[in-house]
Amino acid sequence: MDTAVSSTGARARTRRAILDAGIAVLAKNPTASLADVAAAAGVGRTTVHRYFAERSDLVAAIGADVLDKIAAATDRARPDDGPALTALERVxxxxxxxxxxxxxxxxxxxxxTWNWDGWDEETEADRALAGLVDRGREEGTLDGRLDTDWIVQLLWSLLYVAWQRKRGGDTTHNALSLCLYTLRKSVGVPS
Structure with missing residues (x-):
């Protein structure tokens, strides 16, 4: 095996471990230090500093990582497949x-506090979600009285409430079930 390839793979795994630890630690304590992140990642502080010289560098990398995860999640949800309400539930x-x-x-x-690059710009995932909602309003599976932005903002609001519910001790299943039920009742065509 080429040592350069092995070294690159190891660096990518270490960076990923630090990012994942940063997300987990900062989700629980937004004022956590790089030392806290290093401990959670199972690496030394100097290792974290080799990848992210300042806390702001780690936070910026987390922002880019979250945008990448949103894009991948949107793709996995297949927003163009099936009835729009069903696709919106998958999203x-x-x-x-x-x-x-x-x-x-x-x-x-x-x-x-994050000041993440790219968060103020419309992404491909944003366009896919808006397109899905537009399609649902046109096909009549989503309530046409609700505009696209309202439905998108409602989705994010419901997700926020579901995450808070889960963080507060509710089960993942129940928090997600309540979220999906409320989404369906809120944006679906009234019976």
Missing amino acids: CQEYFELGDSLAIAFDDSLAG
């Missing part, structure tokens, strides 16, 4: 699975 389930990654992005106690 909601995929986003819910991102858990702490998105919970830290929308935590009120962190508002304004």
Whole structure:
């Protein structure tokens, strides 16, 4: 095996471990230090500093990672397949699975502290979600009285409530079930 390839793989795994630890630690304690992240990642502080010289570098990398995870989750949800309400539920389930990654992005106690590049720009995932909602309004599976932005914001709000519910001790199954039930009742065509 080529040592350069092996070294690159090891570096990628270490970076991933630090990012994952950063997400987990900062989701619980937004003021956590790089030393806290290093301990959670099972590496030394100097190792963390080799990858992220400052805490702000780690936070910026987490922001980019969250955008990548949203894009991948949107793709996995297949927003163009099937009735729009069913596809919207799949999107909601995929986003819910991102858990702490998105919970830290929308935590009120962190508002304004992340300053993540790309978060103010419309992404391909944003366009796919809006397109899904537009399709549902046009096909009549989503309530046409609700505009696209309202439905998108409602989805994110429901996810936030579900994450908070789970963090408060509710089961994953129950928090997600309540989220999906409320989404269906809120945006589906009234009977």
